Amino acid sequence: xxxxxxxxxxxxxxxxxxxxxxxxxxxxxxxxxxxxxxxxxxxxxxxxxxxxxxxxxxxxxxxxxxxxxxxxxxxxxxxxxxxxxxxxxxxxxxxxxxxxxxxxxxxxxxxxxxxxxxxxxxxxxxxxxxxxxxxxxxxxxxxxxxxxxxxxxxxxxxxxxxxxxxxxxxxxxxxxxxxxxxxxxxxxxxxxxxxxxxxxxxxxxxxxxxxxxxxxxxxxxxxxxxxxxxxxxxxxxxxxxxxxxxxxxxxxxxxxxxxxxxxxxxxxxxxxxxxxxxxxxxxx
Numbered sequence: 310x311x312x313x314x315x316x317x318x319x320x321x322x323x324x325x326x327x328x329x330x331x332x333x334x335x336x337x338x339x340x341x342x343x344x345x346x347x348x349x350x351x352x353x354x355x356x357x358x359x360x361x362x363x364x365x366x367x368x369x370x371x372x373x374x375x376x377x378x379x380x381x382x383x384x385x386x387x388x389x390x391x392x393x394x395x396x397x398x399x400x401x402x403x404x405x406x407x408x409x410x411x412x413x414x415x416x417x418x419x420x421x422x423x424x425x426x427x428x429x430x431x432x433x434x435x436x437x438x439x440x441x442x443x444x445x446x447x448x449x450x451x452x453x454x455x456x457x458x459x460x461x462x463x464x465x466x467x468x469x470x471x472x473x474x475x476x477x478x479x480x481x482x483x484x485x486x487x488x489x490x491x492x493x494x495x496x497x498x499x500x501x502x503x504x505x506x507x508x509x510x511x512x513x514x515x516x517x518x519x520x521x522x523x524x525x526x527x528x529x530x531x532x533x534x535x536x537x538x539x540x541x542x543x544x545x546x547x548x549x550x551x552x553x554x555x556x557x558x559x560x561x562x563x564x565x566x567x568x569x570x571x572x573x574x575x576x577x578x579x580x581x582x583x584x585x586x587x588x589x590x591x592x593x
Contacts, residue, residue, distance in 0.1 A: 313509065314362050316340045316397065317370030321463045321470065322498050326368075329502045335509070338362045350393060355400035359408070366509055368411045369397060369447070372440070376417070379436035380557045390439035395446040402450055409512045410452040411505065415440045416493065416520065418456060421560025423492065423524070427456070427516045427569055433558040444516065453508050454516040458563065460584065461498030462591045475531045476592055479540045487528040488550040492562045494520035497587040500579065507574055517570040521581040524564035530585065537589040 313330055317323060318339040330337050340358070359367070373379055373389035394412065401408045418441040420431030432438040447454050463470045469477065478485045496504075496519065504519060525533070528547040535542050550559065567578050 310334060310336045311365040311509075312336045312338065312362060313366045313368060314338045314340075314359070314364035315368045315370065316393075317372065320370060321461060321465070321468070322459060322501070323370050324464050325461070325498050326370075326502050326505055329506060330509070333506050335366075338364065350396065352396040352399050355396050356403055359400050359404060363404075363406065364408060365406075366409050366411065366512075367397070367401060368413075368505075369394065370413050372413070374415070374436070376434055376436045376559065377555070377557055379439060380434055383435055383439075386435055386439040387442075390436070391442045391446070394443040398446050398450045407451060409509075410447060410450055411508060412444070412447040412452055412454045414444050414447075414454055414456045414516075416456055416458045416518075416563040416565060417560060418444070419560055419563060421562050423562030423564045424566050425518065425564070426566045427518055433560045437560070448516075451512070451514055453513060455505075455508070455519050456516065456565070457501060457519045458493050458495040458565075459498050459501045460495045460588050462588075471527075472534060472588055472592075475534060475545075476538065476540070479535055479544045482541075482544060484544050484546055485531075486546050486548050486554070487531040489526050489528045489547050490549045490561050491527045491559065492524045492564055493527070493530075494522070494524045494564045494567075494581055495584060496521055496578070497584040499587060500584060504574070504576065507576065511574060513573050515569075515573070517573065518565040518567050519570055520565040520567055520578070521584050522567060522578050523580045523582070524562070525581045525585075530581075533582070533585050534589060537585065538592055
């Protein structure tokens with residue numbers, strides 16, 4: 310049985326991924342057993358963990374993903390999104406065994422012009438830059454680097470997802486602003502979980518966009534989700550994202566060209582509308 314070591318196992322996507330991996334003939338090890346502050350996850354610590362477990366696959370989900378927080382706390386963003394990856398890769402490379410790293414990145418590494426392929430990057434904010442720099446370290450070992458955007462419900466009340474915030478606000482009759490000029494092409498967590506399992510089995514090196522085949526604006530996403538759930542769309546105030554709303558720059562069009570992933574792994578990725586339907590079922 311192949312051994313999988315997962316770092317960053319506390320997030321809502323990680324919990325769903327772990328459950329599926331355990332039912333897919335893999336033995337799972339979590340970093341929760343090594344509860345240390347991020348700055349203590351240095352090379353020596355990571356080397357000892359990897360030596361002890363001797364994994365076949367390492368999945369890295371460690372990240373500081375809050376765009377505003379990354380902009381304010383650049384040191385913490387570097388530690389989470391870049392330095393940790395450097396230490397992890399160096400620890401992996403010390404092993405004689407060929408270990409495959411699955412490293413999760415983001416669509417925020419792109420410049421926001423849309424239909425991005427994997428070649429041209431241009432992050433608009435420090436979150437995107439720190440993740441892009443982390444990718445450079447991940448590339449130094451056998452790795453699948455996944456540029457993703459996903460949707461789903463959170464497993465904790467303290468940290469809501471985009472859809473949690475939309476549904477909760479509308480149900481409580483709170484008006485919220487949704488952006489007409491921000492586009493993305495997310496996958497539902499269940500789809501991304503299944504694709505991650507496939508990647509673990511095939512182990513292809515490279516950088517891959519993984520998203521839905523079609524794009525949607527954040528405003529249309531909120532509208533369609535509420536419509537599917539029978540909620541009142543009048544609480545959604547559609548507007549354009551601008552510097553008046555936030556001083557942090559964001560890419561306007563994060564839609565992904567996914568042909569490379571489809572060809573390499575011989576899969577057909579879904580349209581965003583089918584992913585929203587999957588998402589809506591989590592709220593019923």
